[in-house]
Amino acid sequence: MAIFKLKSILKGYKRLFGMTAEVYNENGDLLDSVDINNAGKRINFRFDRDEALQGANNADLTIKLIDSNGDAHNFSRTAARLYDLDSDEQTFTTTISANKKRKRVKYRPTTEQLDTRSPIFTSGPEGSVDENVDPGSLVYDAETTDTSAVSYALSGGDSNAFTIDPETGRVTINQSPDFESKSSYSFNVVATDEHGNASTQAVNVNVNDIEEGQTVQLTPLLDNISANDLSNQNDVITAELGTLGNGLLDSVVDGSTTDSDLLVIKTNGNFDLDDTLDDSEITRIQNIETIQVIADQDDAGNTDIELGNIINLKKLDVDGTFTNTLDLDEWADTGATEFDFSGITSTQGVELERAQAGNQNFAGDIVFKGSAGGDVFEGLVGNVTMNGGQGNDTLVGSREGISKITGGAGTDEIDLWDHNAQHTISLARQTSQTSKDTVILDTFQGFNNDNARALNTFDLIEIDAATFTNYNAGQPVQQREDFLINANTNLSNTIITADFEADLSQGTGFNFDNNGDGILGFAADTGTLIYSASGNFSADAQELFEIGGLEGANFVPTRQINVI
CATH class of the missing domain: 2.60.40 (Immunoglobulin-like)
Incomplete structure (x- = not known):
């Protein structure tokens, strides 16, 4: 060979x-x-x-x-x-x-x-954070240069106390830090590119010592809390059962208007909110930015609780359970712009009506968050944001400002005033046929009123993509060809009238019929938005909301329905 x-x-x-x-x-x-x-x-x-x-x-x-x-x-x-x-x-x-x-x-x-170069850190080895910041606050922002995408991770030291966004490199703290307990943290940031090349940056995060407010525990022996008793920092005052009002301590005053104080009030059936915050029990609560009520079967409901002696409040937060409807008066006189009742788990509901607001011309932007029950909220003259939460709610928009109203679960009644501001009705958590909201538009000329408003500023009805899985955020409401014979698949944001084929052949498009009253609904099998003059849908249709009044005929869905 x-x-x-x-x-x-x-x-x-x-x-x-x-x-x-x-x-x-x-x-x-x-x-x-x-x-x-x-x-x-x-x-x-x-x-x-x-x-x-x-x-x-x-x-x-x-x-x-x-x-x-x-x-x-x-x-x-x-x-x-x-x-x-x-x-x-x-x-x-x-x-x-x-x-x-x-x-x-x-x-x-x-x-x-092949890429063999590891990412190069351009961010330094130091970070800082103030003590007492909220969990999730930013402490360090990792930055690198590399020719390919970089992912980030934490290792070593105190890394378990932090979370890093693998895409952006932003490092946040998991729990609120306390300088007196731990003044600094250390960890490693590991940056890895698409080819597996990695580099490590050792990071030290210093906790900044912040002058802290006082913690005050009210007792029956105190007559009042004055400005001299509190600091110009974020003070926390706790009123246990029976220690505020009830013929005892009747005044809590802070001398600072630039801090963020918290007054925590605990109530129950024996020491209820009427005995604690009504102006017959309180001479003055001033410059306390947040009042949080923690109620345990509080029976103060069905009695108007006058809040007129509360001054310079920013937020009222009420949690827990009540045995009756919670009815608050003179609530606008407090100065509060946020009323959060989402922590109330009882179903008796809350009432904050315009007639009982005190200063009905309060022009601040107000936010209402509803309870688990049927609530009644009414806006004043400023912009208003309402979330009805659970239950069958009555939600009345602003008399002069912009209204953004979310009915939430249950059968909600939404009423809008006739003026030129742009309103938004958001239909969220519509999960069953019983979750039907009624939109009252009697004598309301806002929808599609070209002469009364600036160009392209129309009221908007939103439906949430989370509830209707056929839709993605930003996607137009689309009529599906498989729902009705001869349906036009090129139309977006369409509503089907009783005689849709006649309207289509006449080129008039889709709109409410002349009587104005009707209901929108989604067909569960196709995700098609449909309209029924009588409100009678087929078995696979889910009712959304009802528009009442002749002004419903002004509604033009191509301009005013959006998926969020």
Whole structure:
């Protein structure tokens, strides 16, 4: 057997890795195979010359390079310049002759250079955070430079006390820090690019010592809390059962208007909210920014609780349970702009009506958050945001400002005043046929009233994509072709009238019929928004809300329905 030696030289590289090199004759028979791992740039083949020539004087041979290590590098020029075959298999040809017993051939495979550089941190090794900040506050923002996308992770030290966003590198603290307990934290930020190159930055986060407000526990021995008893920081005053009002302490005054004080009041059936906050029991609560009520079967309901002696309040937060409806009067005189009853789990409801507001011309922006029961909220002259929460709510918008109203669960009644502000009705948590909201538009000319408002400022009805899984946020409400015969699939934000085919043929589009009264609904099987003049849907339709009054005929869905 005559041996032929074929020396194959790969041009442009110094070392070869993770490949198999094979040589074949013209019939496709394998002549030799060489496994390569951390070898020089020469590949030496040895094979039977007669088998290669197959009786001919000259023969073409095929050399194959096969990638056997996946995405790892196959070639190197220096330790930092690595390359991979740009395809898993590449072939080259060469010709040998019968009168030769060796040959040297050079060729250059096509490759792509691999990223071997780790991300470079441009953010420093220090972070800081004030003590007493809320959980989730930012303490450090990792920044790097790299040619590919970078992901971030935490390791070591106090890393369990923090959370990092793997995409942005923003590090937030899990619990509110306290300087006196721990004045600094340390951890590592690990940045890894798409090619697995990683770098680590050691970070130290210092906790800033902040002058703290006082913690005051009310007792029956106190007559009042004056400005001298509190600081100009964020004080926390706790009134246990029977320690505020009830013929005892009747005044809590803070001298500062720039801090954020909290008064926590606990009530029950024996020491209820009427005995605690009514102006017959309290002479003055002033410059206390937040009042939080924690009620346990409080029976103060069905009695108007006058809040007229509360001054410069910002937020009233009421949690817990009541045995009757909670009725608050003179609530606008407090100055509060946020009323949060979402923590009330009893179903008797809350009433904050305009007639009992005190200053009905209060022009601040007000936010109402409803309880688990049926609530009654009425806006004043400023902008108002209402979320009815659970229960069957009555929600009346602002007399002069913008109203953004979310009915929530239950059958809600939403009433809008006739003026030129733009309103938004958000239909969220409509989860059953019983969750039908009534939109009252009697004598209301706002919808599609071109002459009464600026261009393109129309009232908007929103439906939430979370409830209606057929829709994504920002997607138009679309009529589906499979719902009704001859339906127009090019129409967006459409409502079907009783005689939709006639309207379509006449080119009038879709709108409410002339009587104005009607109900919108979604077909559960198609996700189509439909309209029924009588409110009678097929079994697979889910009612949304009812628009009452002749002004319903002014509603133009192509401008005024949006999926959120």
